Amino acid sequence: MRRRKIRNREGAENSMTVQELIDSGIFGVVNAGEGLEREITKPFCCDLLSIAMGRAPEGCAWVTVMGNMNTLAVASLADAACVIMAEGAALDEAARKKAADREITVLETEEPIFEAALAVWKKLQAGTHEEP
Numbered sequence: 827m828r829r830r831k832i833r834n835r836e837g838a839e840n841s842m843t844v845q846e847l848i849d850s851g852i853f854g855v856v857n858a859g860e861g862l863e864r865e866i867t868k869p870f871c872c873d874l875l876s877i878a879m880g881r882a883p884e885g886c887a888w889v890t891v892m893g894n895m896n897t898l899a900v901a902s903l904a905d906a907a908c909v910i911m912a913e914g915a916a917l918d919e920a921a922r923k924k925a926a927d928r929e930i931t932v933l934e935t936e937e938p939i940f941e942a943a944l945a946v947w948k949k950l951q952a953g954t955h956e957e958p
């Protein structure tokens with residue numbers, strides 16, 4: 827499957843790092859991992875871990891309500907740039923410790939999954955279009 831690039835009207839690729847997403851103040855920080863300078867490729871919404879494992883794009887900001895260690899394992903396998911816990915969902919204590927140990931960036935919001943992903947998309951897009 828070919829990955830689509832997000833480009834602005836001038837044809838340049840838009841990008842945003844995890845740190846820039848944090849600095850935007852849209853999401854709270856549960857755990858700031860080591861990859862804060864990683865570029866976010868796109869938002870990805872999924873609560874079914876088996877689907878996320880096979881379909882989450884590398885570098886995505888994965889938006890979910892699943893706050894357990896399996897979520898962190900899938901985020902690591904899929905090479906997600908960060909995990910965003912939506913709808914007020916929280917990591918359980920074991921997952922919070924694992925995120926800190928593995929230095930996985932986890933953010934949080936009270937917003938529903940779609941609105942959280944849309945906020946990431948808008949930050950990335952800022953007047954862009956997808957290249958086929």
